[in-house]
Amino acid sequence: MTEGKIIKAISGFYYVLSEEGIVQCRGRGVFRINNVSPLVGDLVSFQAENDKEGYIMDVKERKNELVRPPVANIDQAILVFSALEPEFSTTLLDRFLVIVEAANVLPIICITKQDLLVNEEEINQYMKEYRSFGYDVLMISSTTEEGIEQLRPFISGKTSVFAGQSGVGKSSLLNVLNPELNLKTDDISTHLGRGKHTTRHVELIEIGTGLVADTPGFSSLDFTGIEEGDLANYFPEMYRESGACKFRGCLHLNEPRCAVKSAVENGEIPEYRYKHYKQFIEEIRGRKPRY
Missing domain, CATH: 1.10.40.50 (Probable gtpase engc; domain 3)
Structure with a gap:
């Protein structure tokens, strides 16, 4: 058997990255019987049927997992929030911070669209305060690419999940980090005041020496499991x-x-x-x- 990491899951198929390349696998029937669902990010053992296909035989113990989006073994969450459009929300940011920290995932705050700001005083004050709490806070613009090089060392050698409101520029940011991705992006919906969903499934993509989970976003932000x-x-x-x-x-x-x-x-x-x-x-x- 060969070991690898699930980097994508679609319609019951799991795409496992190993030293031999990527193999499309199905889960064994015993997983369904034991109520085990392999997740993107899982370390697994698989039996290859040929160069392209195989079966997942075992899922290794996880160090952490997120439920929605379904992803496991994450080192850190890059919480992407826009300074404007949609407007910066400390309430939503604090909700994200609690949820990812409760899942034993290190949060990093990344504020985008600084190029849209007329007055940066308020956002700079928030950045100062969140840094005083102990968080890493970066200010980045996908348009001007300011601050991008500050983010790369955080991603290097780690498995990260990008999370945040729709429309804050997650896919745009990933496209700047790796232009070959060409991820689909959409403008803000002016009627709803939020971004249109552009990511349909969870997938780990390579950014330098790191892996980043591009996800459809957190479909639930409740405090399940937190007392x-x-x-x-x-x-x-x-x-x-x-x-x-x-x-x-x-x-x-x-x-x-x-x-x-x-x-x-x-x-x-x-x-x-x-x-x-x-x-x-x-x-x-x-x-x-x-x-």
Whole structure:
């Protein structure tokens, strides 16, 4: 048997990259019986029937996985947000940050379309704040290619997923990183105020020495699997302060002598981050139980 990595999955076929090249494989029937679904990014063992076709025999243990989009063994998520068109949203960004960190994926914030900005003061302030939380933040333009070379070292030698709102320029950015891709892009829908979906399936594509998952985007941004007591762990600035709270297990809501609330009151933690934290807590508390 040969080992490789699934780089594309379409209609029950899995395209596995190994040292011998790419082989189109089907999954063994036992996977369906055991409720195992191979994902793009999976390391697998496969039995080749010939140079072009084979069967996946085993899926190796995953270090992490995302559900929607379905992709596994990701080193980092490049969260692509536009400075304008669509408008930059800290609420949506914080939602993405929580979801990818909860999946044990390293987030990197990449802000595009800076060339459209008339006044960069507000976006620069956000960049400064998110860097202070501990995130890498890059400012990039696919049009002018400014900042592109800052991104390449982050991608080199790693498996990354590009994620973000439709219309923020993910495919355009990938085309600049590797012009041979020629990925389909569309303009923003002026009626809906968001981008038209242009990516139809998950696929790992080569960018230099790295692999990047071009995906249809996150079709769900809920907090499934995240408990309210763990949420603050995914807000790095809150996690740092929480050790000084009076009560162990403090939820930073109504408890006395809460270090996180004090940091918000003192301006050490931005109010919008704390507002989002409370909003997400309410969502987690309000979700329907699964049996």
